[in-house]
Amino acid sequence: MAGPGGGAGARGARRRTVASRALLAAIAVVPLAAVGLAVFVLSGPRGGPSGSPSNGGPSPSGTPSASLADLPPGPLNILVMGSDIRGNARDAVASQESGGGVADQRADMIMLLHVQADHRRVFGISIMRDSWVTIPGHGPSKINASLSWGGPPLVAETVSSLLSVRIDHYAMLDFEGFKAITDALGGVDVDVPVPFTATFDTHHTFGPGINHLDGQAALEFVRERYAFPDGDYQRVRDQQAFIRGLIAQLVTTGRVGSPAEAAAAVGLASPYVTADPGLDAAGLAALGYGLRGLDPASSTFFTLPTAGTGLSDDGQSIVVPDYPGIAAVAEALGSDTLAQYTVAHGLS
Template sequence: MDGRRRLWLAAGLAILLALGVVLAAVIAGSSRTSSGPSPSSASSRTTASSTPSATQTHAPPAAAPAPLPAPPTIPELPAAPMNILVIGSDSRANAKEQNNQTVTTGQPSDQRSDCLMLIHVPADRQKVYGISIMRDNWVDIPGYGASKINASLEVGGIPLVVRTVETLLGTHIDHTVMLDFNGFKTLTDGLGGIDVNVTLPFTATFETHHQFVAGINHLDGQAALEFVRERYAFPDGDYQRVRDQQTFLRALLVKLSGGVQNPASVLGLVQFATNYLTVDDGYDPMSVAILAYGLRTVDPKASVFFTLPTAGTGTSPDGQSIVLPDYAGIGDVAAALRDDTLPQYVAAHGY
């Protein structure tokens, strides 16, 4: 696939949905209820001029109202750490169908995992950690060989993406969530857009060429897509794009931080969101709802997002522009995940 003709999906696409489901579902607001219509005054009283007749019969007593259904409940999330791999596909078609075809037939598909973020949920669920993995990292893809890490989805589907990231970080991934192009826009619009503080103004180089001015910008789905995808407008390309993705995510979490924790809202939003998700077999809508409701104690402002260490850029043997992994730095992150010492790692590196 020619990377020059591809409209890359930025590394913040899937994370919007993953944390939108994880956090937005629990704080998006309570369900509204409305009372039934009141009986009309004409049917509930006799006018002053009416006279009862000898043949008038009394109406039968009204039936007792049916009991209200019990409010929905969601089981508590077990107090154990969890790793969720969030994948943003650059598919212009249907990422789920393409993934299924690759897994079933072994044939490559026309999509790459240009978003990769590991979401670590600690056992105490006071915050979450998001670790962005730059799409051009030149790594060993198990059974395939050295390549950009985003090629793992193209050649082996989600299972190979998981194996590649587990090998790189030496950690187990519990669940996967994948989102494509259209799902990102739909879900952003479904949230009413997001207010983002743009610190580096720019004009997008594709599609509507949206202009992002300094300060607060209200972004609908299309503008948000251009914000998190843009890289050519910046001298350091993908590095600024990752920073913008993290800015967008933080803005999303701030917007969602003031709602009401309501199981009915959780279930409703999760059911809607899963129409746009590709998840692993063990991650059904109720599993997502359990995670979402379990994270109602998370403080969005305390959550931390950072990029997996890199050692600069270079050129692959076949001439591609690549990102060089910092394996010593990656080893430190892997150790923090293994030893449950991410808070100490984050503090030491100033994130």
């Protein structure tokens, strides 16, 4: 029998503590697209039949393995996308890469997550999906078209060019994965800023204040735009509100269900998630461990500046970028001074 502070029970508790902290950090930084992977990698020890931790997971002593210590110093930029394709996101991307194309695929959400250099604060910058920008290799178009033309890599290249920043990682989640992950977490409490009734699917009614949303309701909440006078602008604010609610829930509970619930989340969501090669299991584990000091409560979200709406030369309804405003954001990103930028512009 193990003595006080020793044995398998104590080692398991230490592993769960480290995993829980790393999980919170990873989910706070990649709140939608990588949450399923984060749950899978960081919710607890896994391994082969012997029960030993798998490569890249927390070691029994609670110290990081070599792969967990590899997160480089300095700021990080992670692009998160929500796809409006219904079905399997990985299969859609694979079809595109093989020349099959996914011409009907658009990005319902585009958000750049910037982690400042001390890895203690994250900023979310939403990009309006109808923003009229230059897409590398294709010319001027709505930014969400980049997903159908070149998949997540082209979206990342477009955002990188627009903001003059390096994109360190990207991840994308589609509708079904979004619903599955939300349900696997037991739903999310969201502070609804503007009450409305959804115009599609179940026509869910969202009252003012805190609403507990299951997967279907959450999907309707983050996708609705026709119920609002300012359309897509309010949809972006609602997406930000959902992410705030998700982070707040994780901070309050300190965990994401049991290991069985975590495994179920992965089984449901993994077919719908696609990410860059650096966000494999080991890469996400390194990200989560390296960001264990992150304070999710200090997260700040805002929308990339725009100059209103208009029409393109070919008659499309578009969002006109505010290029001087974007240049100021780009400068703050490049100098890692978004904290000062958001204070100066009344966003914090």
